[in-house]
Amino acid sequence: MYQPLPEGIRSARADNRNGLDIHYLEAGDADAPVLLLLHGFPELSYSWRKVMLPLAEAGYRVIAPDQRGYGFTTGWDGDYDGDLGACRMFNLATDMVGLLHALKTGPVRAVVGHDFGSPVAAHCALIRPDLFRAAVLMSAPYGGPPPLRRRVPASDIHADLAALPRPRKHYQRYYASRAAAADMLHAPQGLQAFFRAYYHVKSADWPENRPFELGGWRAAELAKMPTYYIMDRDRDMAETVAPHMPSDEEVEACRWLPGEEMAVYARAFRQTGFQCALNWYRCMTDPALSPEMRAFAGARIAVPATFIAGAQDWGIHQVPGALKAMAETATADWRGTHLIEGAGHWVQQEQPAETVRLLLDFLKGL
Incomplete structure (x- = not known):
């Protein structure tokens, strides 16, 4: 339990x-x-x-x-x-x-x-x-x-993201990669610190989260999102969230996810790993897998x-x-x-x- x-x-x-x-x-x-x-x-x-x-x-x-x-x-x-x-x-x-x-x-x-x-x-x-x-x-x-017939996009969004002046990649594409599960499970900062940074940066506690409607499914528009969604091409997720690790004071002030509750996630994923959960993304991003x-x-x-x-x-x-x-x-x-x-x-x-x-x-x- x-x-x-x-x-x-x-x-x-x-x-x-x-x-x-x-x-x-x-x-x-x-x-x-x-x-x-x-x-x-x-x-x-x-x-x-x-x-x-x-x-x-x-x-x-x-x-x-x-x-x-x-x-x-x-x-x-x-x-x-x-x-x-x-x-x-x-x-x-x-x-x-x-x-x-x-x-x-x-x-x-x-x-x-x-x-x-x-x-x-x-x-x-x-x-x-x-x-x-x-x-x-x-x-x-x-x-x-x-749709019954798959729409053929005008361009490859992943190639377009990689070709930006600041090369990027979509987080779902990363989650579908072979490396993603081990990157997170064996995060250099430790699994619990990875979870703390990941939960922090996607919460209202991170002041940079000021979302707005994007203009379309285009690389330049998607790149307006934070890097936890549109990642730098050469960084994994642990590296992406590490710079946003909250301070000790911020962690202490986080009433919605205190340390003992954060530890529950780290213990659970240390036991199960991430791969089966990430396989959901592989199925979702490949229409051939859900005909x-x-x-x-x-x-x-x-x-x-x-x-x-x-x-x-x-x-x-x-x-x-x-x-x-x-x-x-x-x-x-x-x-x-x-x-x-x-x-x-x-x-x-x-x-x-x-x-x-x-x-x-x-x-x-x-």
Whole structure:
């Protein structure tokens, strides 16, 4: 079990019949309507610890699993040359269908996904609206399923980034590389220091996070984002975030992620490594690895949906046009976009009270 864990949050396991023995955290009455909370990268079920009890006290059974490749969940392949297809989006959604069947929950009131959990939640709602009756997407906008015929870009964005006067590379391209997992696991500054810098630089605590809408999917526009998204070509992620390591005074002042909680992430990823989690990026960035999703071309999420993110989160603009597409073309029953001041990328940890308020407002509207 993760420690420290707030009293009232339980830890359990379930066989999802899709190859995983899923570890999950749970709070609330077993007979209450279910909320399924899906974490992102590099996160854990533990990332929901600040919102689970308030949601349970509001009358919900709250379930937060460690997804494939994360935490105490087992049964996944962590080899770069292993079973890559298991990390494709359709199978990640199947993981959650299997978990709900194992727990005999019936339909869930809402599936809530943060960061990479956001597209998983979106696909759950798209594929099984009978089981996932509403969707809350957080920090990563969902622009819809892939088209039936892949669009051929006018130029290679990765070549264009590398050709800039200050050569750059996209962080997802880096995460798909063979070197990325070892770079982070064996970061020269140490794993916990790497996590501290990474979480700091993507939070509202880093004053340079002042996001704005980009002009398009072009190298010169993408390069306006911080280097944790559009990296310097010759730096890995550990090197990228190291210059932004917060001071001892800043770490001490960080109430939303004190040292003992930060250590939970370092311990977990030291045990599991990063590779299976990074295989999600490999599947997402290569359309050939998710051909089944083309069957949903043009389909909209039919159930009620909303978006919550930090106002200081560059993630909301990292795919130009996705925020607008999510509300106008990717969903059929849009319930609003909500940006929380004083929060960066880790919105449910940085501003849990406001996150809970927005979640409950959405749920009441159902």
